Amino acid sequence: xxxxEKTFYPQRVWNDTEGxxxxxxxxxxxxxxxxYYWFGEHKADTTCSAMVGVTCYASKNLTExxxxxxxxxxxxxxxxxxxxxxxxxxxxxxxxxxKTGKFVMWFHLELKDKGYESARYGVAVSDVVxxxxxxxxxxxxxxxKFSLGVxxxxxxALDTLVEERLAYRTAEWQEAxxxxxxxxxxxxxxxxxxxxTVFVDDDGKAYHIFSSEENLTLHxxxxxxxxxxxxxxxxxxxxxxxxxxxxxxxxxxxxxxxTSGCTGWAxxxxxxxxxxxxxxxxxxxxxxxxxxxxxxxxGGQSTYIIKVENRxxxxxxxxxxxxPEHPNDSRYLWLPIRFQDGRPVLEWMxxxxxxxxxxx
Ligand code: GAL
Numbered sequence: 001x002x003x004x005e006k007t008f009y010p011q012r013v014w015n016d017t018e019g020x021x022x023x024x025x026x027x028x029x030x031x032x033x034x035x036y037y038w039f040g041e042h043k044a045d046t047t048c049s050a051m052v053g054v055t056c057y058a059s060k061n062l063t064e065x066x067x068x069x070x071x072x073x074x075x076x077x078x079x080x081x082x083x084x085x086x087x088x089x090x091x092x093x094x095x096x097x098x099k100t101g102k103f104v105m106w107f108h109l110e111l112k113d114k115g116y117e118s119a120r121y122g123v124a125v126s127d128v129v130x131x132x133x134x135x136x137x138x139x140x141x142x143x144x145k146f147s148l149g150v151x152x153x154x155x156x157a158l159d160t161l162v163e164e165r166l167a168y169r170t171a172e173w174q175e176a177x178x179x180x181x182x183x184x185x186x187x188x189x190x191x192x193x194x195x196x197t198v199f200v201d202d203d204g205k206a207y208h209i210f211s212s213e214e215n216l217t218l219h220x221x222x223x224x225x226x227x228x229x230x231x232x233x234x235x236x237x238x239x240x241x242x243x244x245x246x247x248x249x250x251x252x253x254x255x256x257x258x259t260s261g262c263t264g265w266a267x268x269x270x271x272x273x274x275x276x277x278x279x280x281x282x283x284x285x286x287x288x289x290x291x292x293x294x295x296x297x298x299g300g301q302s303t304y305i306i307k308v309e310n311r312x313x314x315x316x317x318x319x320x321x322x323x324p325e326h327p328n329d330s331r332y333l334w335l336p337i338r339f340q341d342g343r344p345v346l347e348w349m350x351x352x353x354x355x356x357x358x359x360x
Contacts, residue, residue, distance in 0.1 A: 006063050007351050011299070011321055011331045013251035016057060017066045023321050024055045025330050026195065028093040028304040030103075032129050036062055036306070039071055039094050039105070041146045043327035049087040049112075050074045054105065056130050062316070062354065072105060072124050079112070082138045083122065087112040091245075091303060093327070094196045095206055103129050104227040106198045106208055109138045119192035121210065122253060123228060136228065140190025141221055142211070145232040147183060148279060151196060154276070158184040177240040182213035191219060191234075195244040197304065198223075199278070202250070207278055209246045212236075215262050218243050235279040243271060247302040249315050256344055260301045260316065265322040267296040272344065274300055288337075289346045299349045300333035313339060314357035 014022045020077045031037075036059045042052035054072040057065035066091040074089065075081035083089060088110035096103055102125050109122035121141055124133035146155065161181045166173040173181075186192060196210035208230065213219075218241075221234035237243075243259035250256070259270040270289055273354040289297055296347035300319035308314035309358025336356045338345045 006061060006241055007353050008063060008334050008349075009351050010333045010335060010349065013329075014065075014332055014352060017064055020067070021328070022065055022067075022332070023328055024057055025322075025327070026091040026303050028091075029306045029318065030096060030129070031307070031309060035060055037068070037094065037129055038065060039092050039312070041090055041092065042070070043330060045328050047088045048088065048324060048327050050083075051085055053083075053089065054092040054133070055105065058130070062306070068130040071126070072107075072133040072135065075135075081135075082109065082111060082120075083135050084112045087360070089122065090194075091196050093196070093304070094129075095198050095200050095227055097206075097225075100206060100226050102127060102226075103133070104198075105133050106196060108194050108196050108210070111138075116194070117256045119194050119212075121193040121196065121208065125228065133173055140186065141193045141208070141210070141219065142230050142232055142234055143190035145234070146187065147219070147234050147236045149204045149235075150180070154180070167175070174240055177213070177216050180213075180236070180239070182216065183236065186213070193219075195246065197246050197248060198227075199248045199250075200227075201278060206269060209237075209248060209257075211244045211246070213239075213263075215244060216240050216242055218246060218259070233279075236274065237280060237282050238284065241271075241284075245302045247305045247318070249305040249307060251313065251315070251339075256305075257282070257301045258305065258344070260297065265324040267299050267301055267321075269295050270302060270346070285343060288344050291347050293348065297347075298333060298335075300331075305337070308354065308357060310360050311354065311357035312360050314354075315344075 012285045027040025038057040056068040056071040059065045074085045090108040092107040105124040109120045111118040120138040122138040126133040139281045194211040205237045208221045217239045218237040222231045245260040272285045272288045275282040300321045304318040306316040315337040321331040
């Protein structure tokens with residue numbers, strides 16, 4: 001095999017094995033039975049809405065990807081469907097449930113023609129990794145539940161918080177946001193769920209991590225044993241910190257999370273957090289990116305972190321360089337994670353290969 005084929009070229013057009021540009025944005029990778037499966041948003045040329053659905057590609061070496069087709073199709077026939085063609089369907093992530101033997105896909109869903117106001121999660125399931133996935137439902141998360149650790153006194157204090165009384169973006173408003181202004185507002189109907197990922201821990205428990213509370217606060221929500229529902233247990237992370245695009249991995253017992261700020265398709269400075277328990281407390285670290293364009297994450301935004309098999313301490317940061325004028329020409333930003341004093345660091349590279357990592 002030519003060396004060329006085993007090289008990652010961040011930001012360049014990345015073709016699949018048939019020579020067509022890979023169309024799998026805001027994606028994630030699942031490793032199953034010796035094969036990596038890349039799931040992502042199919043993007044069209046002139047709209048960011050979902051006209052096709054979630055695509056799937058397969059690879060053994062992470063550089064050459066075979067197109068496996070559409071894993072979850074939007075509904076082209078029923079305009080009333082939650083996933084009607086033209087809805088917004090973003091950041092799909094697939095996990096495998098060892099107990100049920102099923103593949104479960106979670107994604108961010110915005111109902112057709114409603115902009116970003118729905119703020120729902122969506123979930124779909126399949127017996128076969130590549131699909132077709134069957135859409136199960138969409139909704140807001142954890143209705144009728146407060147986050148972990150909320151006491152009766154906190155609830156009494158929350159009751160005094162009324163959105164209309166607070167001038168937007170004032171210090172008083174910031175404080176109310178931290179206390180849970182929007183968690184309380186959405187208590188009955190359920191919590192907003194936008195940019196998202198799913199993480200399966202070593203003990204088999206899975207967590208849905210998403211931007212909630214008007215994108216001001218991340219929620220880390222435990223899933224049921226079958227990975228199909230929220231259990232009602234969730235933690236609020238970096239309240240009022242305005243984090244999106246969560247990507248997480250675990251190394252030597254420490255959870256690391258890389259996120260972005262909230263500037264839509266425009267890149268901003270990545271943020272990094274660590275914790276020794278997934279439900280926190282989380283500690284914030286400096287921007288993991290270094291060098292030229294570190295302040296704009298090299299033009300990209302996090303979406304997932306891949307653990308590379310058979311290599312030592314090998315993790316790949318997976319990001320998107322968005323091109324909203326031509327969404328399908330958005331590019332991929334895959335960079336190896338380097339550890340410096342035990343902390344993840346990201347550096348721009350024009351090209352690199354898996355030789356970057358030591359063989360186990
Ligand atoms: C980004 C988000 C994307 C998409 C976009 C829409 O901040 O990470 O997934 O939702 O906003 O403007």
